[in-house]
Every structure is written in C-alpha cells, then in structure tokens.
Amino acid sequence: MQEKIKALIQNQTWxxxxxxxxxxxxxxxxxxxxxxxxxxxxxxxxAQLVARGFSQIPGLDFGETFSPVIKHTTIRLIISLTATLGWTIRQLDVKNAFLHGFLKEKLFMEQPLGFINEDLLNHVYKLNRSLYGLNKL
Structure with missing residues (x-):
C-alpha cells in the first residue's frame, strides 16, 4: 500500500x-x-486505495459515470515497439492508468487508515484526479 500511496502523491492526485x-x-x-x-x-x-463512491450524492458530487482507461493505440504501440526491437513480452500490466483522469467536480475524501497525517488530523484530501470507486464525470 505504501507503494500505491507514493504513486498517488507523485501524480498529485490530491x-x-x-x-x-x-x-x-x-x-x-x-x-x-x-x-x-x-x-x-x-x-x-x-494493494489498491479505493474511494467509497457509494456515498457520493448524484447531481452534487457527480453527473454521470465514466472510467478512464488505457487507449488501445497505446497498447498497439508498445506491442509494435517490442516486435520491432526484438523484445519479448511475458505480461503487460498497466499501473495507475486511472490517475490520468482529472476531476471537474470538487470532491473530498477522508485520509486512509494507516496513512493519516498526525499533524493534520482534521484535514481531508481534495481530489484532483480520479480514484477507483468514484462516480465521476
């Protein structure tokens, strides 16, 4: 989970x-x-950090649902490069693809257990990017 939280922080998710x-x-x-x-x-x-999106309020926190995914052209490019360069692919794992979805709404999330900033106990995350579990535009 520490690796996932680090990736979320590096991508300025909140x-x-x-x-x-x-x-x-x-x-x-x-x-x-x-x-x-x-x-x-x-x-x-x-490990994966997910938002409990079931507590979002339709019309306030989100309009319609959408989940950003990796584009097929990106996968084709990677496969093309491996064939051209003579590489072998055993497995293709796309990590943190969801992080590239920016949010239009103002959404706040509780700090996750085990990763609460002890100096800022009454603070929450203002989400800049999407997380698994969110209902988002």
Missing amino acids: DLVPRPTIENIVGSKGVFKTKLKEDGTVDRYE
Whole structure:
C-alpha cells in the first residue's frame, strides 16, 4: 500500500486541506489481493486505495459515470515497439492508468487508515484526479 500511496502523491492526485463544513466527504478503503501462480503458490501481493463512491450524492458530487482507461493505440504501440526491437513480452500490466483522469467536480475524501497525517488530523484530501470507486464525470 505504501507503494500505491507514493504513486498517488507523485501524480498529485490530491491536496491535503482543512475539512470543509458543508461539502460531502467520501471515505476510503484499502483493498488487498494475493496473486497466485499457476501451481497455487504466492506470486505477489497487491494493494489498491479505493474511494467509497457509494456515498457520493448524484447531481452534487457527480453527473454521470465514466472510467478512464488505457487507449488501445497505446497498447498497439508498445506491442509494435517490442516486435520491432526484438523484445519479448511475458505480461503487460498497466499501473495507475486511472490517475490520468482529472476531476471537474470538487470532491473530498477522508485520509486512509494507516496513512493519516498526525499533524493534520482534521484535514481531508481534495481530489484532483480520479480514484477507483468514484462516480465521476
């Protein structure tokens, strides 16, 4: 989870701001998965920070839902480069593709458990970019 939080901070996904009095604030949750190899042994552990978008208010926090995804032309370019340069692809994993979706709305999220800034306990994240779990434009 530390790696995911670091990536979110580097991509300026949020700003830590004082808690607003009249805005809706969504929660956050860590989702953890264990990826297994074909033989059933542990391959790796994955973590993801998701927003609890079910607490968003339609018309206030979002209009219609949309999820940005990687473009097929980008994947084709990568595959083309590997063929041209004689590389081999075993797996193509796109990390943090959702981070490139900027938000038009003003959305606030609680600091995630385990990553709360002890000096700014009454602050929340003002989201600049989208997160998994959000209903967004």
